Amino acid sequence: MDAAEWDARYADTDLVWSRGPNAFVEAECSALPPGRAVDLACGEGRNAIWLASRGWDVTAVDFSQVALDKGRQLAGDRSAGGSVDWVCADATAWRGEGYDLAVVAYFQVPATDRRTAVRHVVESLRPGGTLVWVGHDSTNLAEGTGGPQDPRVLMTAEDLLADLEGIAVDVQRAERVARVVTTADGHGAEAERTAWDCFLRLRRA
Template identity: 50%
Template sequence: MDSNGWDARYASSPDLVWGVEPNRFVVESVDGLTPGSALDLAAGEGRNAAWLAERGWRVTAVDFSPVGVERGRELAARRGVPVEWRVADVTAYRPVPGSYDLVLISYLHLPAEDLARVLDAARQSLCPGGTLVVIGHDRANLSGGTGGPQDPAILLTPEAVVDGLAGLRIQRAETARRPVPTGDGGSVDALDTVVVATRPDA
């Protein structure tokens, strides 16, 4: 879906499409890290960016949907936290190398070549000791989970993400289960790729 498609999707909902709470794997992965500078690539409506800012991170949030970015601005303003918002296509966006303590890529689904460019830019933008968190719908979700894109060409696997992170230390790389509530009060599991990697200090 292009930026116009996402603009239309966001604009069609009176509420935030993904809600206001951060993704559970973002919370798990960031827990225990000392707040510093953070970059949220493909930030959408800003739920993760606002949550990070509330915890003392200096956040730059980037997305190609002007409607999504505006909703993110409104969310951060309601919460009284500063976030630097940028409208840009993350496949072309090049952050300053060595400038972020945390880089987050959450549910960004792209063809392999485009994803490789984003991962490379994210990897290079980490400070020494910085952490990269990549989360997305896993390819196994097609047969063993629920929701998410149905095109295997844009779904993630831990192995494919790790292949794009040369020079980083892999702290976590797995297919994880994420409960999704159902209308009857129960839940079903979605399967997500979760990768956490750090840049060596030296």
Template identity: 50%
Template sequence: MESHDWDQRYKSAELVWGTEPNRWVLRECQDQPPGRALDLAAGEGRNSLWLAALGWRVTVVDFSRVALDRGRRLSEQLPAGVARHLRWVEADVRTHVPEPGAYDLVLIAYLHLPAEQRRTVLRRAADSLAPGGTLLVVGHDTTNLTEGSGGPSDPAVLFTPDDIRADLADCRLHLVRAERVRRPAGAAHGGSGEAVDALVRLERRAPPVPTPER
């Protein structure tokens, strides 16, 4: 789907994904100290808005102008001053090159692309991590087609935790977690029962602090 397709999808509903953060984003990020965050393919910005409310300074990237405009309007409902923590960028993540070494958290949630495009986006995301930064990738797992519910029906755009690890194998990131996780599938988005997600969390280790000579 291209930007105009997503524009039409967002126009067709008041909120496509709701306002609450994704459960896995909440689980993995709620205890992290705020810093600079990058939310790629953010849609209406539900995860970005949640992060901003926690004190993060968030760059929100999506190629749907309709989604970004809706996210901006939602940000106006946040407590005073929170909206200024958000920077909205209309861009296609397939070609967008984030600022290198700039972000303490990079989030890629439910971005489904063919393998080669996915690999390019992931490697640019890895390059944008600051020392000590976290890259969190979550999306519908390949096994969701046979063992889960909802999500894309094209196996070419699904992935496993091992696929993500392979995409980033030489990026010098420390693997924190790579797992399949299950959650209730949203009936509003074509699901019932449980969905199977792939979740991978990696970190760019900060260099060791030199010990002062005595």
């Protein structure tokens, strides 16, 4: 989907994503001391807003202006303590520097674009800065539930590490992780099912 299609999707619904932060982002970032962060492909800014509420100064990047406008409205005064700078830009082309933290959640694009984006975002970190990346894992297509059904935009943690060849990093976690989701079972009841995500946490060396 291009920016116009995402604009339409964000305009057609109250919230595409949840109001609260991604569970993996929250778990991995809660203990980090606040500094400068980038939330790449931020959507409506749920992770950026949460980080700002914890004192981070966040650059929230997305190519959908509609999503960014919604994020700015959602933030209200909840970002007290930190700040959010809403930047309309293509996540594969955005470049920055000197960040303490980079968060990327469910940025599902073909491998060439993914490789460009992950290299740029790691290069935006200061030495010692942290990347937290979570995405729909390639195995979710056959073994999990939900998520994109196009294998070209799925990935593994190993794919991401291969994308970063030549960049010095200290890998802290690189694995497949389970995420429990509640779905309708077709008979008016709800059922819990497992979705599989890839997860990568590293520090720039």
